[in-house]
Amino acid sequence: MNKRPNEPLSRHCWNQLGGPAQLLIDVENDEELRSVLTEASTSQTTVRILGLGSNVLVAQEGVSGVVIRLTGEFATYSFDGETLTAGAGVDLRKVVSESVRQGRDGFWQLAGFPATIGGAIAMNAGGRWGEIGDILTTCEGYQLNGTPWQQTAADCGFSYRHSEVPGVITKATFTLKAGEPKLLRSKLKEVMSEKAAAQPLGAKTPSSGCSFRNPTIQGVRHSAGQLIDQAGGKGLSVGGAMVSPTHANFIVTTPTATASDVAALMGQVQKIVAQHHSVLLEPEVIQWPEPRKS
Ligand SMILES: Cc1cc2nc3c(=O)[nH]c(=O)nc-3n(C[C@H](O)[C@H](O)[C@H](O)COP(=O)(O)OP(=O)(O)OC[C@H]3O[C@@H](n4cnc5c(N)ncnc54)[C@H](O)[C@@H]3O)c2cc1C
CATH class of the missing domain: 3.30.43.10 (Uridine Diphospho-n-acetylenolpyruvylglucosamine Reductase, domain 2)
Known part of the structure; x- marks a missing residue:
């Protein structure tokens, strides 16, 4: 420890x-x-x-x-046939490449973003190609008072970028179909190159990924990035934080940026989108400490 x-x-x-x-x-x-x-x-x-x-x-x-x-121990994982068992501290990107190498289908869909297995389950991370909740079989962990729990995917309350898992996730199992490694590799490449073209992923543009959840308007989920772009948000900046010219839902920062710059810029983005579209964007980024609700 x-x-x-x-x-x-x-x-x-x-x-x-x-x-x-x-x-x-x-x-x-x-x-x-x-x-x-x-x-x-x-x-x-x-x-x-x-x-x-x-x-x-x-x-x-x-x-x-x-x-x-x-x-x-929380950062170890193993494949056994169609079952992958992974500690919650495992880097998701390692599992993505190893699963493709081993000819197991299910994780290439989660390529192109940084996460631990635990963080990905907590957020039900994913995107256009799938979400981690689609392949999870079971997970386990501890409530914050130290009581152990274990549950199946059906108990996890997965929905868009949301799960209902108590306390700390420590371990998970996944069921992965067999796949042809060559085909899986080409799918992985496709996801990576699509993301690299559309998102600021380089080391020189640190961010927290998408700042806002894609809102549902009249029953249809809309791209927050497009709404921000249409509202003229691309390139807006506060201090060292700027709405990415590549993807309007990403706020990228320079080394002089502060968390307050990012929070203030998120507020400005919410304001212009509310004025332009009458929609209040909800942050996807988790703020610590949690902002007080007004
Ligand atoms: C460049 C970039 C691109 C991104 N693209 C995507 C994308 O395409 N799709 C997507 O869904 N997300 C994306 N994200 C966001 C992010 O990668 C995911 O939300 C990811 O799942 C967060 O994992 P993490 O381990 O970093 O969790 P953290 O950011 O450290 O934590 C996120 C939340 O999960 C909780 N948490 C973390 N670990 C555990 C645990 N073991 N038990 C219980 N709770 C836990 C934390 O307390 C916190 O509330 C992107 C981020 C970046 C920087």
């Missing part, structure tokens, strides 16, 4: 932004995780779980309490 008091979360979030966690703890196995959760529950300390931080915007002032990352 590795404990780091006052650790800047900008070092651990994909967008390279955000203030410190009061205490960042890397846990390596169930026993360590259970003991951290039990202690935090007894002392009524706030607990947050961090994956690759690719969908989190941490405020400049940071967060109080404990931020837990799953490492060690």
Whole structure:
């Protein structure tokens, strides 16, 4: 177990932004995780779980309490026939390439974005080609008071970028059909090149992916990016944060950007989209601490 008091979360979030966690703890196995959760529950300390931080915007002032990352045993996975068992700390991108190599169908659909298995389940991550909820069989973990749980995919309440999974996810199993590796490789390539052409994915353009959920208007889901673009949002900026000229739902940052710049820019984007389309965009990015509802 590795404990780091006052650790800047900008070092651990994909967008390279955000203030410190009061205490960042890397846990390596169930026993360590259970003991951290039990202690935090007894002392009524706030607990947050961090994956690759690719969908989190941490405020400049940071967060109080404990931020837990799953490492060690939680970052291992194995294939057994059509079943993949993966710890929640496993990097999804490794599983995507290994599943294609092994001729297993189901993960190439999740290519092109950074995530841990746990973060992807929590967000029901995916896109046009599929979502992680489509291939999940079971998952398990702990409630924040340390009580273990186990559930099937049907119990996870998956919907668009949403799941209802309690507390910390630690492990998951997936059922993957057999596929021809050559065909799977070409599908993977297709997804990657489509994403590379349409999204700012390079290391020089840190972001949190899509800032806003695609809204449902009169029963039809619309692209938030298109709505922002039509409202004239591309290129809008606050400080070091800018609405990407490549994809209007991405806010990209320069090294001088702060989380406050991103939050202020998100507010401006919501305003112009509300004026132009009479639609209130809902953030997809998880803000820490959670903004107070007015
Ligand atoms: C360039 C870029 C492109 C992206 N493209 C896409 C895309 O195409 N589709 C898509 O869906 N998303 C996309 N995203 C967003 C992001 O990749 C996903 O939401 C991803 O699933 C987040 O995983 P993470 O491990 O980084 O989680 P984090 O960002 O660290 O956390 C996200 C949420 O999950 C919770 N969480 C994390 N791990 C656990 C766990 N073990 N147990 C319980 N809760 C947990 C966190 O507490 C937090 O609430 C993109 C992001 C970037 C930066």
